[in-house]
């Protein structure tokens with residue numbers, strides 16, 4: 001519902017913008033066209049008036065202070081022309097403003113006063129101006145001088161009415177004003193239709209998006225194949241759902257793993273307590289049962305602690321303090337701590353550390369990474385075996401390797417060893433010895449450092465974990481997502 005209302009709002013807004021735009025363009029065009037038309041009409045009227053002026057001056061003489069019209073009286077055409085001038089707009093006055101001849105029409109228009117005539121005579125020789133009669137009709141008047149036989153100037157004015165031109169202009173205006181709204185309306189309807197068409201796929205995308213819920217995250221919106229902005233939006237949306245789906249799956253997997261991990265020790269505790277309750281009859285037996293139950297509780301607490309830490313790390317709540325760290329020094333420290341446990345397991349721990357192997361890293365997490373790898377090697381290498389810890393420089397990179405000649409990891413298990421709680425089953429060892437979280441931490445630390453990890457393992461022969469960091473002098477690498485883990489056998 002909300003979606004369709006929004007789409008209509010957008011459609012209406014687009015249409016209104018188009019309509020406004022169209023109105024503005026039509027208004028500007030109308031003003032420009034009308035102006036051009038008015039100018040052309042005025043130029044034409046002036047040109048005709050100029051011709052008439054020349055003709056009047058040709059026919060008119062002033063002799064003895066009286067106007068005399070000179071033309072061939074036998075020529076009907078000429079007579080008609082002169083009559084037309086005299087009956088049209090004509091005013092003839094002497095320089096004091098006394099009227100010598102004035103046509104009826106000019107009288108209607110209102111002849112100039114003597115003062116005006118004197119002013120016009122003093123000014124430019126000819127002048128063209130527009131005048132309006134009482135009824136508002138416009139006339140174009142051209143005035144100037146005509147000299148008599150004694151070279152005295154007289155005032156002459158002729159004119160034409162501009163009714164035809166005004167009518168043309170009025171017609172144009174009326175038609176334009178009546179057609180423009182129709183055009184705006186037609187354009188608005190077309191815009192409404194076009195905006196509707198453009199927004200229709202958006203509506204279908206929105207309703208498809210609405211149908212995606214936590215239960216059917218597998219649904220994807222189909223691309224339209226137009227490779228346009230909308231397809232780009234659909235792609236982004238689909239990849240967002242991809243990411244959501246993988247997060248959802250991770251969370252689901254996580255809850256399954258956690259409940260599974262917690263169930264085993266809880267069942268064991270309950271079993272031990274039940275057996276003790278039913279069969280124990282001495283204080284010592286109860287005591288043994290409680291000690292065993294406490295061990296399981298400790299393990300539970302350990303799992304919960306580790307999980308909390310891991311989820312904090314993976315959700316970005318653990319802030320890393322990056323600083324230049326000499327990996328050789330860090331490795332030497334950890335190796336020292338592991339000397340005694342290695343000896344206890346009758347293992348030889350050899351180190352080859354190239355000094356000044358500086359990387360940018362968080363010291364605490366790097367120590368944890370080294371501890372996890374070394375403790376795994378010690379745990380999974382039988383007595384008499386050896387462990388090799390190396391830090392070497394390779395160009396702009398520093399490589400850390402932890403290799404052992406222990407039991408190795410079967411190839412079918414290799415892809416899973418970084419998963420939470422994943423432990424390779426081993427008949428000989430107590431399956432509960434590790435939590436299966438150590439390598440999950442390693443994978444996160446590698447990712448957080450923008451490093452790469454590679455595992456080589458041959459069952460019965462040994463395992464080698466190799467991690468490649470960018471050297472501190474090289475530009476910091478972009479953190480890859482997910483952790484760049486390569487597994488080899």
Ligand SMILES: Nc1ncnc2c1ncn2[C@@H]1O[C@H](COP(=O)(O)OP(=O)(O)OP(=O)(O)O)[C@@H](O)[C@H]1O
Pocket residue numbers: 372376377379380381404406407408409417418422423424425433434435436437438439440463
């Ligand atoms: N060096 C190794 N040699 C042989 N197997 C190994 C080695 N390192 C890891 N593995 C296998 O990978 C599994 C996962 O290792 P990880 O460190 O995540 O868990 P863990 O050692 O079992 O428990 P945790 O480290 O949480 O106490 C181990 O259970 C083991 O089977």
Ligand SMILES: [Mg+2]
Pocket residue numbers: 372375376434436437438439
């Ligand atoms: Mg481990």
